[in-house]
Amino acid sequence: MKNEPTAKQRRGAVITAVILGGLALLFYVVFVGLRW
Amino acid sequence: MSDHHHPTGIKRWLFTTNHKDIGTLYLWFSFTMLLIGGSMAMVIRAELFAPGMQVVEPNFFNMMTTMHGLIMVFGAIMPAFVGFANWLVPMMVGAPDMALPRMNNWSFWILPFAGLMLLMPMFMGGDFSQGQGPAFGWTFYQPLSGQYNKLGFFIFAVHLLGFSSIMGSINIIATILNMRAPGMTLMKMPLFVWTWLITAFLLIAVMPVLAGAVTMMLTDKYFGTSFFDAAGGGDPVLFQHVFWFFGHPEVYIMILPAFGIVSQIIPTFARKPLFGYASMVYATAAIAFLSFIVWAHHMFTVGMPVAGELYFMYATVMIAVPTAVKVFNWTATMWKGSMTFETPMLWAIAFVFLFTIGGFTGLMLGVAPVDFQYHDTYFVVAHFHYVLVTGALFALIGGVYYWIPKWTGHMYDEKLGKLHFWLSAISVNVLFFPQHFIGLEGMPRRIPDYNPMFADWNMISSIGGFVFGASQLIFLYTVIKCIRGGEKATDRVWEGAEGLEWTIPSPAPYHTFETAPEVK
Numbered sequence: 001m002k003n004e005p006t007a008k009q010r011r012g013a014v015i016t017a018v019i020l021g022g023l024a025l026l027f028y029v030v031f032v033g034l035r036w
Numbered sequence: 037m038s039d040h041h042h043p044t045g046i047k048r049w050l051f052t053t054n055h056k057d058i059g060t061l062y063l064w065f066s067f068t069m070l071l072i073g074g075s076m077a078m079v080i081r082a083e084l085f086a087p088g089m090q091v092v093e094p095n096f097f098n099m100m101t102t103m104h105g106l107i108m109v110f111g112a113i114m115p116a117f118v119g120f121a122n123w124l125v126p127m128m129v130g131a132p133d134m135a136l137p138r139m140n141n142w143s144f145w146i147l148p149f150a151g152l153m154l155l156m157p158m159f160m161g162g163d164f165s166q167g168q169g170p171a172f173g174w175t176f177y178q179p180l181s182g183q184y185n186k187l188g189f190f191i192f193a194v195h196l197l198g199f200s201s202i203m204g205s206i207n208i209i210a211t212i213l214n215m216r217a218p219g220m221t222l223m224k225m226p227l228f229v230w231t232w233l234i235t236a237f238l239l240i241a242v243m244p245v246l247a248g249a250v251t252m253m254l255t256d257k258y259f260g261t262s263f264f265d266a267a268g269g270g271d272p273v274l275f276q277h278v279f280w281f282f283g284h285p286e287v288y289i290m291i292l293p294a295f296g297i298v299s300q301i302i303p304t305f306a307r308k309p310l311f312g313y314a315s316m317v318y319a320t321a322a323i324a325f326l327s328f329i330v331w332a333h334h335m336f337t338v339g340m341p342v343a344g345e346l347y348f349m350y351a352t353v354m355i356a357v358p359t360a361v362k363v364f365n366w367t368a369t370m371w372k373g374s375m376t377f378e379t380p381m382l383w384a385i386a387f388v389f390l391f392t393i394g395g396f397t398g399l400m401l402g403v404a405p406v407d408f409q410y411h412d413t414y415f416v417v418a419h420f421h422y423v424l425v426t427g428a429l430f431a432l433i434g435g436v437y438y439w440i441p442k443w444t445g446h447m448y449d450e451k452l453g454k455l456h457f458w459l460s461a462i463s464v465n466v467l468f469f470p471q472h473f474i475g476l477e478g479m480p481r482r483i484p485d486y487n488p489m490f491a492d493w494n495m496i497s498s499i500g501g502f503v504f505g506a507s508q509l510i511f512l513y514t515v516i517k518c519i520r521g522g523e524k525a526t527d528r529v530w531e532g533a534e535g536l537e538w539t540i541p542s543p544a545p546y547h548t549f550e551t552a553p554e555v556k
Contacts, residue, residue, distance in 0.1 A: 012214035013135035031248030
């Protein structure tokens with residue numbers, strides 16, 4: 001099982017994903033809210 | 037490799053979390069969509085072969101132009117680049133796989149359903165020729181698109197496509213930022229990885245804007261709001277602003293990874309390192325930044341204050357600076373190189389020439405007073421097809437020839453590859469170059485019939501189109517032949533190739549980098 005990401009890499013990937021997903025959601029809300 | 041068991045048959049593809057499998061799925065999906073969208077282009081060129089209506093009904097023609105655009109942008113070009121990213125980014129940065137493999141599977145498997153949702157209304161309404169697919173242009177301007185009675189299908193499809201793109205981008209960024217092998221610093225990454233990192237940020241910034249636009253369309257249509265409806269106090273021009281705030285960066289989403297592919301191919305066959313690596317990275321970032329502040333050059337004729345027109349004009353022509361840096365660097369890489377002209381290099385050189393033509397006509401269109409003349413003519417059609425066909429598509433095809441020995445373990449048939457190249461390169465110019473002339477003469481785009489004064493060039497353009505379309509069948513045949521067998525590829529494949537992907541066996545093992553490689 002050497003072909004596995006390290007725990008640090010996994011944690012980093014999840015944190016990156018959450019931040020970017022949050023940003024995407026924020027942009028969506030801002031653009032719909034632009035004219036609401 | 038024997039200890040890496042994976043399900044076989046359909047289960048392998050449905051449940052796969054392997055970046056190479058998912059890359060392959062993306063590439064075949066996009067090629068299928070290329071053929072579907074291409075067939076629609078053939079219908080368009082058949083109708084435009086001569087003035088008058090001969091082949092299809094006007095509404096069907098509008099449906100073809102609309103679906104051709106949507107399928108090529110969202111179904112062919114974008115997923116093809118995601119396929120390349122899946123296959124190559126982990127191998128290039130020395131990672132065992134993408135950072136979020138299960139989400140990777142989901143990103144892909146949303147796509148076929150979104151594609152189906154987009155295509156389905158074409159077959160509704162009994163008679164195919166009376167199909168009810170979208171027929172309002174790929175830009176779906178309001179209020180026209182608001183009158184479409186199957187709008188829900190379209191909106192749901194766009195939402196799904198956006199969702200898939202955002203998840204794919206998150207995965208690519210998470211992989212590049214977290215999974216690089218020891219020693220692989222950001223400024224040592226291959227340029228293809230850099231261009232995709234920047235592209236992924238663009239996608240995350242603008243796909244939600246597109247989602248916002250279609251959500252507002254949805255509530256306007258079905259829930260009584262008036263975002264874009266002037267009768268209720270809304271503004272149809274707002275739609276154009278929101279759409280192009282997404283749409284202009286979208287153009288760069290489709291071309292930046294192409295820059296990345298060409299920046300890998302040219303140094304290999306010039307047998308020299310890429311000239312000006314750092315300036316290439318900064319130029320890519322500069323283009324990405326500028327892409328956010330130029331959107332209204334798509335709508336000069338809508339009626340803007342002169343100050344607005346001037347601002348968007350100057351901001352637009354500024355993009356020529358970082359783009360010229362790139363073209364200069366590619367040329368300087370070839371300068372005094374020991375060049376050979378294998379098939380991938382031919383596509384890359386054609387890219388540099390022909391994409392630059394598309395870039396120059398883009399400059400012409402970016403000049404506001406001149407754009408009043410060119411707007412909505414065939415000149416625009418010629419411009420963006422030079423960018424997207426001889427630009428994005430040529431880079432993709434060149435990339436397939438470049439990496440397919442690594443993917444399949446076999447060399448492709450060089451004679452067939454060259455035949456494919458020369459037929460495509462000649463016919464694509466016969467197809468699109470005359471469209472500059474008929475555009476300048478005043479032929480509007482998106483029309484099934486036209487003034488007989490445009491007849492000659494249209495006929496020539498159609499002939500070029502049929503040959504270009506048929507040439508792509510050679511590509512299909514060459515790829516299948518390469519998958520089924522052929523001369524065994526070496527690990528490095530190309531004498532001048534540099535990078536981690538060339539250090540592993542060909543075909544690339546199912547799991548790469550059992551132990552992380554050290555990058556010096």
